């Protein structure tokens with residue numbers, strides 16, 4: 188049975204330091220890459236959420252031994268294409284688009300077939316974006332009209348490809364990079380910019396890769412069949428999870444938060460840059476580099492005079508999962524905010540552009556939604572006292588957490604369905620808001 192939470196009072200002003208759980212993109216990538224290393228890798232602070240547990244379960248089904256405890260996860264890599272499994276093994280990716288798209292690439296040389304499945308939301312998502320480039324490598328993928336379930340059959344005769352990645356999708360880029368691991372010769376990707384964790388991880392593991400920046404594109408070249416060694420790494424906090432607390436502190440009277448040890452890779456910090464443009468009191472401090480990734484603390488203070496923004500769409504991919512939260516901040520800003528080129532938001536766990544527009548209308552904000560843009564008529568005096576119900580959002584974890592942040596910072600009497608959705612990416616979300624002083628009932 189799906190659970191709901193009830194919130195009927197704003198959070199009292201708070202001033203706290205918090206840590207949040209490990210980054211989801213990094214956790215999935217580090218686990219998958221560890222499976223192809225030779226020997227035992229140890230990953231500290233791996234996110235303990237359903238998307239990551241699905242990743243570990245898929246690896247186990249592919250014959251990889253692993254131990255996962257509270258402190259670290261140990262993965263016994265069997266080398267490139269070292270999987271051993273029965274023909275037509277079924278892998279369930281549950282809700283994780285990242286896992287599903289990435290594992291398609293990782294199976295590039297598996298001659299036995301794999302059947303890839305997922306939950307209701309994942310089964311609605313498009314896989315043509317990875318099927319097309321992976322077919323060019325020689326990998327066979329049968330699909331249900333470009334949707335799950337997929338039947339993937341790798342090949343011993345992989346050919347390197349040249350691909351133009353025009354969706355700004357890190358999942359597509361990474362799926363190609365993972366397929367290239369088993370492929371002789373040089374794979375080339377001309378990619379519109381998106382999060383670059385995989386490229387950094389290749390460098391960290393000394394896998395041959397070069398990246399040239401050219402205008403809007405990254406020209407990526409990698410040479411396959413390099414057998415890398417096992418590794419030890421620590422996953423920093425997830426900026427996408429931190430963002431719920433960034434917005435909560437920003438919109439809650441006299442509040443301040445310091446979120447420690449967060450991944451602040453430039454390809455992920457679009458929210459910080461957009462909020463700075465809005466006049467938000469937000470700072471990145473204590474910056475360092477670890478395992479090839481950038482880490483810092485993020486300090487945010489409640490800001491009363493937020494102003495509207497009209498960002499250049501080139502920033503969208505640097506905040507792709509945070510855009511709905513930024514829209515929420517714009518509801519309380521002075522002026523009309525205007526976001527363009529938002530089409531990719533319609534391809535997430537649910538159509539997040541539709542959800543955001545409906546959500547803002549529900550809380551009394553005028554919006555104009557087109558196929559790929561959103562105009563938000565901000566109201567700096569926004570203060571809610573009505574009754575609000577949030578349901579039917581395909582158990583989209585980020586939709587649930589954004590609704591809780593709105594309820595706690597703007598007021599009103601709320602019932603928010605599907606609280607179990609937080610398990611997907613941020614199982615400790617409700618514990619942390621409780622520690623900050625939030626009152627809610629289940």
Ligand code: S3P
Nearest residue numbers: 212285355356357358359507508
């Ligand atoms: C992700 C990339 C993004 C993002 C998703 C995680 C990744 O998706 O929305 O939550 O880890 O590569 P796209 O690649 O579809 O933009």
